[in-house]
Amino acid sequence: MFKIFTIIKKEMRDLVRDRRTMFFMIVFPAVILPLIIGGSTMLTTFVLKKEMDKILTVAIVGEEYDIELIRFLETQKKLILLMDLEAAVLQENILNESIDAAIVIPNSVQQNLRSHKSIELKLYFRSGKGESLKERRLNRILEGYFSPIQESRYLSLNLDKEVFEPYYITKIDVASEQEKFGKTIGTFLPYMFLLFCFSGAMYPALDLGAGEKERGTLETILTSPASQIEILTGKFVVVSIFGIMSVIFGLMGMLAAVKLNSDIPEEIVSIAMTILGAKPVVLILSLLIPIALFFASFLLSISFYAKTFKEAQSIMGPLNILIIFPIMIGLMPGITLNVSTAWVPILNVSLAMNDIISGTLSWPLYAEVMLSLLFFTGCSMWLSVKFVSREEVIFRG
Amino acid sequence: MIDIKNVSKSYKLSRKQRKEMGSDFVGNSVLAVDNISFLCKPGRIFGLIGPNGAGKTTMLRMIGTMLAPTSGIISVNGFDTVTHPQSVKQSLGFLSGNTGLYDRLTAEEMVKYYADLHEMSEIDYQKSRDRLFALLDMEEFAGRRIGKLSTGMMQKVNIARTMIHEPEVVVFDEPTSGLDVMASRSIIRLIKECGDEGRTVIFSSHRLAEIQSLCDDLAIIHKGELYFNGTYEEFESQKQEATLEDEFIRMVGEGEHV
Numbered sequence: 001m002f003k004i005f006t007i008i009k010k011e012m013r014d015l016v017r018d019r020r021t022m023f024f025m026i027v028f029p030a031v032i033l034p035l036i037i038g039g040s041t042m043l044t045t046f047v048l049k050k051e052m053d054k055i056l057t058v059a060i061v062g063e064e065y066d067i068e069l070i071r072f073l074e075t076q077k078k079l080i081l082l083m084d085l086e087a088a089v090l091q092e093n094i095l096n097e098s099i100d101a102a103i104v105i106p107n108s109v110q111q112n113l114r115s116h117k118s119i120e121l122k123l124y125f126r127s128g129k130g131e132s133l134k135e136r137r138l139n140r141i142l143e144g145y146f147s148p149i150q151e152s153r154y155l156s157l158n159l160d161k162e163v164f165e166p167y168y169i170t171k172i173d174v175a176s177e178q179e180k181f182g183k184t185i186g187t188f189l190p191y192m193f194l195l196f197c198f199s200g201a202m203y204p205a206l207d208l209g210a211g212e213k214e215r216g217t218l219e220t221i222l223t224s225p226a227s228q229i230e231i232l233t234g235k236f237v238v239v240s241i242f243g244i245m246s247v248i249f250g251l252m253g254m255l256a257a258v259k260l261n262s263d264i265p266e267e268i269v270s271i272a273m274t275i276l277g278a279k280p281v282v283l284i285l286s287l288l289i290p291i292a293l294f295f296a297s298f299l300l301s302i303s304f305y306a307k308t309f310k311e312a313q314s315i316m317g318p319l320n321i322l323i324i325f326p327i328m329i330g331l332m333p334g335i336t337l338n339v340s341t342a343w344v345p346i347l348n349v350s351l352a353m354n355d356i357i358s359g360t361l362s363w364p365l366y367a368e369v370m371l372s373l374l375f376f377t378g379c380s381m382w383l384s385v386k387f388v389s390r391e392e393v394i395f396r397g
Numbered sequence: 398m399i400d401i402k403n404v405s406k407s408y409k410l411s412r413k414q415r416k417e418m419g420s421d422f423v424g425n426s427v428l429a430v431d432n433i434s435f436l437c438k439p440g441r442i443f444g445l446i447g448p449n450g451a452g453k454t455t456m457l458r459m460i461g462t463m464l465a466p467t468s469g470i471i472s473v474n475g476f477d478t479v480t481h482p483q484s485v486k487q488s489l490g491f492l493s494g495n496t497g498l499y500d501r502l503t504a505e506e507m508v509k510y511y512a513d514l515h516e517m518s519e520i521d522y523q524k525s526r527d528r529l530f531a532l533l534d535m536e537e538f539a540g541r542r543i544g545k546l547s548t549g550m551m552q553k554v555n556i557a558r559t560m561i562h563e564p565e566v567v568v569f570d571e572p573t574s575g576l577d578v579m580a581s582r583s584i585i586r587l588i589k590e591c592g593d594e595g596r597t598v599i600f601s602s603h604r605l606a607e608i609q610s611l612c613d614d615l616a617i618i619h620k621g622e623l624y625f626n627g628t629y630e631e632f633e634s635q636k637q638e639a640t641l642e643d644e645f646i647r648m649v650g651e652g653e654h655v
């Protein structure tokens with residue numbers, strides 16, 4: 001036991017001094033990722049605000065047919081009206097971006113207004129990235145003009161509005177705010193946590209297996225009185241700790257990002273704080289410990305098998321996709337945590353985390369997930385011990 | 398003491414390795430060490446020589462418990478390397494050209510790590526550490542990271558790591574390969590001291606002059622087989638050529654025609 005502790009102490013000291021490992025364990029989850037999330041939120045808000053503040057140039061054809069509408073449009077902010085364009089050149093002007101949109105008013109406006117008929121307004125716009133916002137803005141403006149007209153028609157005809165609305169639905173969502181929010185971000189967070197755990201464990205595993213083989217330090221330690229099982233156990237523990245620490249730093253980074261981002265509404269911050277509270281965090285970590293051990297044993301086996309650091313890296317790279325696959329299955333509609341899915345490693349963690357975040361976790365299923373994880377971790381550790389004890393693996397190359 | 402009795406070691410070859418051996422190769426394995434026996438006694442330096450691929454490193458790795466013999470028995474200080482590897486390693490110091498060091502640890506941390514793995518008491522460690530650091534002139538760079546040290550300094554750290562627990566048996570596998578004259582000299586001096594202190598020393602090298610100046614006993618292996626085993630005096634009296642080098646070439650050359 002003392003030798004295992006000595007190995008753990010040394011490996012921790014050694015890895016903490018490795019910049020690459022520290023980057024993937026601390027800087028990436030705790031700093032870079034929250035920066036990306038915070039940055040993208042700020043960027044989205046900024047782009048939306050910019051689009052909403054943009055002055056729209058709108059050509060009007062047939063302005064003489066509805067003077068009231070023109071007066072109304074002229075009172076709108078951030079709107080410039082062009083009255084001198086012909087209908088035939090509207091499309092061309094929108095395509096070459098000299099105007100944003102165009103409204104064509106028919107000559108039958110006044111007659112249709114009097115006879116309570118519909119008026120066909122033609123709205124020219126260009127659909128595509130960011131352009132639908134312009135259309136929505138113009139629609140809202142026109143709605144503002146025609147809504148009172150609609151109301152006055154009901155009044156003049158002595159009609160109740162409900163005559164035209166035979167039913168309406170009042171939605172009563174029984175899900176709590178945490179559940180609603182949790183189900184949305186609950187799909188994203190497990191993905192991030194599992195990825196942090198995997199990438200946080202990957203570099204130490206590379207360094208402590210293939211790296212040691214390549215540098216000749218594995219041969220050195222094999223001559224020490226520590227047995228292969230003790231050496232492997234020490235490395236297992238360290239790689240697992242690094243995987244778990246990556247998730248903890250990721251959690252801290254996300255908490256900081258949520259707290260410091262002023263663009264996130266207060267009620268969402270409050271729900272996020274509940275989600276990332278003590279109980280869910282403890283439950284998430286309880287799932288991450290066995291999955292980190294599972295990743296550690298799996299990654300160390302590959303690392304010891306590889307001849308060189310580069311070979312180990314080239315095997316582990318595509319494994320990221322293998323990890324993503326069960327997580328993606330968890331995102332599919334209808335896939336929930338049940339007695340069957342609780343036995344599938346990675347998928348079960350992803351689904352259980354989703355339920356923890358939403359506050360809908362079933363304890364018997366949680367126990368089943370734990371049982372499954374312990375079983376698969378035990379199997380993978382046993383396999384890697386067998387694997388690493390083989391001479392041809394240790395001295396391969 | 399190291400007692401080697403009828404030891405053989407064969408490696409199973411993968412399909413790819415069999416292909417690389419060429420169409421003449423028959424079978425699934427290659428014999429690296431073939432029925433070798435010798436005895437290394439305390440207080441004597443045993444030299445193991447042979448050309449590249451002779452089986453020296455395989456033999457020494459078996460003594461160091463890193464590899465298990467396919468047949469035969471190796472005992473170190475009375476402990477079988479297969480059944481009692483931990484007891485063997487407790488009394489063994491192993492230094493080879495392949496044994497690397499941790500770049501991110503300091504020289505002091507590296508040596509302490511091995512002392513801890515040998516479960517040395519703090520008093521014993523301090524005593525042994527002070528002696529070795531003074532002997533190898535290491536105090537100056539004790540606090541520097543190994544990655545920043547010169548090759549010679551690194552080898553000194555490696556020696557200190559090997560000797561910190563004052564092993565009764567020491568294995569040196571080509572310890573001077575790649576080193577300059579100064580660094581090589583400090584290792585040679587240490588090997589000599591190990592012998593004088595009554596330790597069992599087995600030493601392999603390509604530098605035959607080092608073997609000649611150090612060894613009390615000698616074994617020559619080639620293609621996994623033992624070509625000579627005896628004292629250096631016996632070798633001197635039996636040799637047909639004037640120098641060790643010429644005699645070695647003659648023996649190995651003859652072997653090539655067998």
